[in-house]
C-alpha cells in the first residue's frame with residue numbers, strides 16, 4: 804500500500820470515530836434540536852452519513868469494482884430526513900450502521916491494486932470518474948459534515 808492509499812484509508816476511518824466522540828451519549832433533546840447554524844439537527848447528520856455510505860459512496864465503489872464503467876445515478880438526499888423519519892431514529896444503531904458500512908468500504912479499498920483504484924464509472928452528468936475519485940468525494944463529504952456538526956455543537960453549548 805502506498806503512502807497516498809494509506810492516507811485515504813486512515814482519513815476514511817476518522818468519520819465514524821468523530822461521530823462516536825462528538826455525538827454518542829447526547830440527549831435526544833440535543834440530537835433533534837435545530838440551530839441557526841445548520842438546517843439539519845445532529846441525529847439527521849448521523850442518519851445521512853449512514854445512508855450516503857450505503858447508497859452513494861460505498862455503493863458506487865462496489866459497482867465500479869464489479870462492473871465495467873457502470874452508470875452511477877445521481878442521488879438527492881434532500882427528502883431523506885422526512886421520508887426516512889430521521890428525527891425518530893435511535894442514534895447509537897445509526898452510528899454503528901455507519902461504522903460498519905464505512906469499515907466494509909475501507910476493507911474493500913485496502914485490497915485494491917493500482918489498476919483497481921483506476922476502475923471507472925459514469926457520473927449522472929456523463930463524466931467518467933474512478934474509484935480513487937469516489938473515495939475522495941467521500942472524504943470531502945465527511946469533512947463538510949464534520950465542520951457542520953462542530954458548528955451545531957458550538958451553538959448549542961452557547
Ligand code: NI
Nearest residue numbers: 851855944948
Ligand atoms: Ni451530505
